[in-house]
Amino acid sequence: MDDKLFDNLIEGVQEMKSHISGKETGARVHLPKTVDVVGIRKKLKMTQKDFCRTFAIPERTLKSWESGERNPEGLARVLLKMISRDPKTVLNLAY
Numbered sequence: 001m002d003d004k005l006f007d008n009l010i011e012g013v014q015e016m017k018s019h020i021s022g023k024e025t026g027a028r029v030h031l032p033k034t035v036d037v038v039g040i041r042k043k044l045k046m047t048q049k050d051f052c053r054t055f056a057i058p059e060r061t062l063k064s065w066e067s068g069e070r071n072p073e074g075l076a077r078v079l080l081k082m083i084s085r086d087p088k089t090v091l092n093l094a095y
Helices: 003-020 037-043 048-055 059-067 074-085 087-094
Strands: none
Touching (some): 048 059, 048 087, 074 087
């Protein structure tokens, strides 16, 4: 591997670590435009009602996300990502 490429990779990793720790780095974060809410719910083998009841999401909100009418944003997006990765931990924290 050429030295310049290696140096760029190291610099990128260091910037990423700084950004994750909360330091201003000028890094840009790219979020996917959509979240596969249906996929997350089906992965958990839950009905819409069960998913809403379990994670305190209004049913109308879930339906609008699943239909593509709206996209989850902000904390909802974070919650859905956490549910997707580790639903048991989210449930333990919620109850």
